[in-house]
């Protein structure tokens with residue numbers, strides 16, 4: 001069987017914000033078709049790690065590759081979808097829900113008007129997140145959770161091969177979480193790889209192939225999402241959870257021996 005293609009790889013990645021060494025040498029990979037969750041306490045570096053992947057935070061050391069291409073030479077950004085940590089980035093903009101989601105197709109249209117395939121992708125994304133009936137509404141008329149769904153639809157509309165999401169479930173009610181889990185399941189079934197930051201696994205738990213627990217800018221553990229989530233929530237009571245985590249199963253040496261540069 002052919003080895004899985006690595007969609008994203010960070011090797012020994014370091015990053016600094018202000019005077020703070022926020023990432024201190026992390027290894028993180030997402031293989032084709034994989035769903036990888038980043039877990040960890042507030043401030044452990046989760047958002048920074050994914051912001052390095054999309055180029056918002058420069059690496060100060062280490063290597064980043066996207067679809068096998070070194071970051072400096074990577075141009076194919078339409079293959080990457082990004083949902084930022086909950087924000088109201090589009091609020092205040094006089095745009096409809098459909099217009100905001102359509103902006104996720106701009107890199108496909110390459111300055112041409114959106115075509116039929118683009119409009120179909122927008123409609124599908126709106127349906128996936130359960131916002132089709134709000135398509136003509138102003139984004140300013142949405143609740144925070146609805147707004148988040150629109151940003152997710154914007155990323156899905158681009159039909160990304162790698163979808164990166166920073167706490168997509170934050171502030172979502174349970175019904176909305178279920179809708180998003182179903183949307184993610186469909187997207188993964190189409191072959192999309194996913195890297196996401198989560199505090200609560202919620203209905204995403206069965207979709208996650210691998211969890212990576214960050215602590216103070218280092219990878220502390222890699223393993224089963226539910227057990228690692230326990231460790232993330234109860235960092236001083238790790239023994240039992242480690243047993244359940246199946247730590248080590250099928251992991252590379254660099255993932256098994258992270259954080260050696262304390």
Ligand SMILES: Nc1ncnc2c1ncn2[C@@H]1O[C@H](COP(=O)(O)OP(=O)(O)OP(=O)(O)O)[C@@H](O)[C@H]1O
Nearest residue numbers: 017018020022040041042043044045046047048049
């Ligand atoms: N602009 C900044 N300047 C300086 N330090 C920053 C900046 N942004 C974040 N940090 C620091 O970097 C560290 C990691 O932040 P990051 O947002 O990556 O954490 P996180 O794991 O995503 O946390 P949370 O769960 O709270 O979202 C924190 O200590 C934070 O204070």
